[in-house]
């Protein structure tokens with residue numbers, strides 16, 4: 297086991313799926329409150345729905361409208377999954393404030409088409425990354441072609457003007473309008489960051505403390521996403537294997553685009 301992964305293990309802490317907030321996997325310092333981590337926060341859920349619909353030749357709503365819809369569902373069931381800005385563009389994602397050039401802190405949102413295009417360009421390497429990083433998942437995959445289908449769906453969706461009919465900020469604000477929680481991350485991304493896919497139930501990474509102690513990581517709480525697929529009817533109506541794999545591919549490509557290739561899985 298790699299040392300950089302072992303050194304981060306003490307920063308994992310217990311957390312419940314109930315009653316806590318959820319935000320991005322961002323490696324930067326934010327809040328000391330414990331929170332669940334999904335790339336892009338609430339917009340991650342919207343994006344996997346859109347990919348799954350695309351695989352199955354269903355019409356997807358715009359990214360903004362998929363975000364509103366799933367935010368409403370999750371928030372009404374008590375899952376406070378939100379969105380973040382950063383201290384460079386700090387305005388707390390105020391939906392009434394007009395900002396020049398429409399900046400937004402989260403790379404997950406602002407580089408969405410780049411991430412999808414990256415997935416589209418890397419079919420072979422994506423299959424290899426799944427095999428290498430997640431061999432258990434690869435072996436269990438009933439449809440090995442599913443990776444290719446998800447790759448293709450990302451290419452298609454990246455070019456879909458109906459999906460991208462709003463700015464990244466407007467997508468974030470759609471969640472804020474539904475009363476999704478907001479947080480602000482501080483400082484710069486670290487080139488020392490690793491990525492962790494965390495499957496250990498009821499645990500999350502203490503991003504703030506780890507960042508402070510120079511052991512930054514992008515941590516995705518895959519266990520929580522997978523559990524919400526079961527709990528939330530608006531998510532469980534989609535094929536679980538498609539949603540889970542789409543989420544993993546999206547996470548890997550997102551951190552790849554941020555320059556992170558050291559990805560570890562925690563069971």
Ligand SMILES: [Zn+2]
Pocket residue numbers: 320321322335336380401402403404
């Ligand atoms: Zn983010």
